[in-house]
Amino acid sequence: MAATISTGATELRDITKMERIGAHSHIRGLGLDDRLEPRTSSQGMVGQAKARKAAGMILKMVQEGRIAGRAMLFAGPPSTGKTAIALGMAQTLGADVPFTMIAASEVFSLSMSKTEALTQALRRSIGVRIKEETEIIEGEVVEMQIDRSLTGATKTGKLTIKTTDMETVYELGTKMIDALSKEKVTAGDVIAIDKTSGKVSKLGRSFARSRDYDAMGADTRFVQCPEGEVQKRKEVVHTVSLHEIDVINSRTQGFLALFAGDTGEIKPELRDQINTKVAEWREEGKAEIIPGVLFIDEVHMLDIECFSFLNRALENELSPLVIMASNRGMARIRGTKFRSPHGLPVDLLDRVLIVSTSPYSEDEIAQIIKIRCEEEDVNLAEGALMVLTKIAGDNTLRYALNLISTAQVIARKRKSAQVEVDDVRKVYGYFMDEKRSVQWLKEQQGQLVFEEIGGEAREDAMDTS
Ligand SMILES: Nc1ncnc2c1ncn2[C@@H]1O[C@H](COP(=O)(O)OP(=O)(O)O)[C@@H](O)[C@H]1O
Numbered sequence: 001m002a003a004t005i006s007t008g009a010t011e012l013r014d015i016t017k018m019e020r021i022g023a024h025s026h027i028r029g030l031g032l033d034d035r036l037e038p039r040t041s042s043q044g045m046v047g048q049a050k051a052r053k054a055a056g057m058i059l060k061m062v063q064e065g066r067i068a069g070r071a072m073l074f075a076g077p078p079s080t081g082k083t084a085i086a087l088g089m090a091q092t093l094g095a096d097v098p099f100t101m102i103a104a105s106e107v108f109s110l111s112m113s114k115t116e117a118l119t120q121a122l123r124r125s126i127g128v129r130i131k132e133e134t135e136i137i138e139g140e141v142v143e144m145q146i147d148r149s150l151t152g153a154t155k156t157g158k159l160t161i162k163t164t165d166m167e168t169v170y171e172l173g174t175k176m177i178d179a180l181s182k183e184k185v186t187a188g189d190v191i192a193i194d195k196t197s198g199k200v201s202k203l204g205r206s207f208a209r210s211r212d213y214d215a216m217g218a219d220t221r222f223v224q225c226p227e228g229e230v231q232k233r234k235e236v237v238h239t240v241s242l243h244e245i246d247v248i249n250s251r252t253q254g255f256l257a258l259f260a261g262d263t264g265e266i267k268p269e270l271r272d273q274i275n276t277k278v279a280e281w282r283e284e285g286k287a288e289i290i291p292g293v294l295f296i297d298e299v300h301m302l303d304i305e306c307f308s309f310l311n312r313a314l315e316n317e318l319s320p321l322v323i324m325a326s327n328r329g330m331a332r333i334r335g336t337k338f339r340s341p342h343g344l345p346v347d348l349l350d351r352v353l354i355v356s357t358s359p360y361s362e363d364e365i366a367q368i369i370k371i372r373c374e375e376e377d378v379n380l381a382e383g384a385l386m387v388l389t390k391i392a393g394d395n396t397l398r399y400a401l402n403l404i405s406t407a408q409v410i411a412r413k414r415k416s417a418q419v420e421v422d423d424v425r426k427v428y429g430y431f432m433d434e435k436r437s438v439q440w441l442k443e444q445q446g447q448l449v450f451e452e453i454g455g456e457a458r459e460d461a462m463d464t465s
């Protein structure tokens, strides 16, 4: 049994999460008040009160760690905010609780089996909060002296650091010198160096040196020279997911695979070892498990094998909350000949809390369109808003939202800062919605290349129920 399991503390500390501007970028949370009552319009969320409240209640249970091994399903017609509410939940959870989002079809990839893909998604959604002691060097830089070799390839040097109580001189190697110069460390700076990772952070400039320089930026922060020893032990807490621990410890991959996203399959024996180790850490009080959330969008695209695997996985002790979304009514379960509600097998449905979403009222649609216009920096005339609201009612909300930015392109072309009714009318003509597109295809029958579908046609028809 491998004795050393790395937690990835040093490798992962620098990963920052990227913000994406997309169809749901206006969603900042669920928009609930302290009593979990939905506000009419808040945090980018409008209407769908019942579903938002239900989502809020479930979140509360997640945050209290009471819900591992449960599942919920958002069921409703397209464009009724299923994905939006799930993302609102993610925003509310806080940075420490993992939230993973996959589309069910992602599971069918060539590079790994379906169950491996699901296992990875499940383990990505379980956080391990780890307490570790690291040794740091912290103090004010008295002097930094760097000697370059003739070729410049190797550098050596000395760094003198002091606290109010003592002063120490350290020998520097090339790597350390590079790290220090990257942070532009000079005498008078108060710095901290992580001894295990070699990471240098500048805490500010020492008060004692505040009069030395007159060419300092306005953002210079002055700090006191630290007290006590130069070398200290400090407790750091960081959260990684089980999947990250898996990948870091998988011999063939290494942590770089996390950046490439190309992790391949991970051996079950390794996972067993990691589970055992994490259990040990928990007993020693070194680690805490944080069950997060796995969101599987368009879950009806999973097949029967995936469903039965999920059913089993939910019984596992280390299981996250699984949220699913489906826009199907009665539909065939993939991989079988049977039809079932929402395209999910009954035994899975049995353990799922179902929350339904319903179409929006005209007022709500108008509000959502307005919010999107703000988000996309579009100035929409009152008349154009009415037309878009009508379009959203007749087709889908998503289609109407897609027209906003395209209409703005047209408005810009005629050098207008405002999007008018005519601009919307034009893009409505350029871009078909699903209904008109299907109608058009019917009219063109015989002229386009049509695939023969046969018996399955009814199942595969676009489902707008
Ligand atoms: N209640 C809501 N408040 C604000 N925006 C919403 C709301 N519901 C849906 N939207 C927006 O409408 C669009 C379609 O909703 P989406 O969540 O993708 O629908 P679904 O997943 O149910 O098909 C998205 O851009 C989404 O952000």
Ligand SMILES: [Mg+2]
Residues within 6 Å of the ligand: 082, 083, 084, 297, 325
């Ligand atoms: Mg969706």
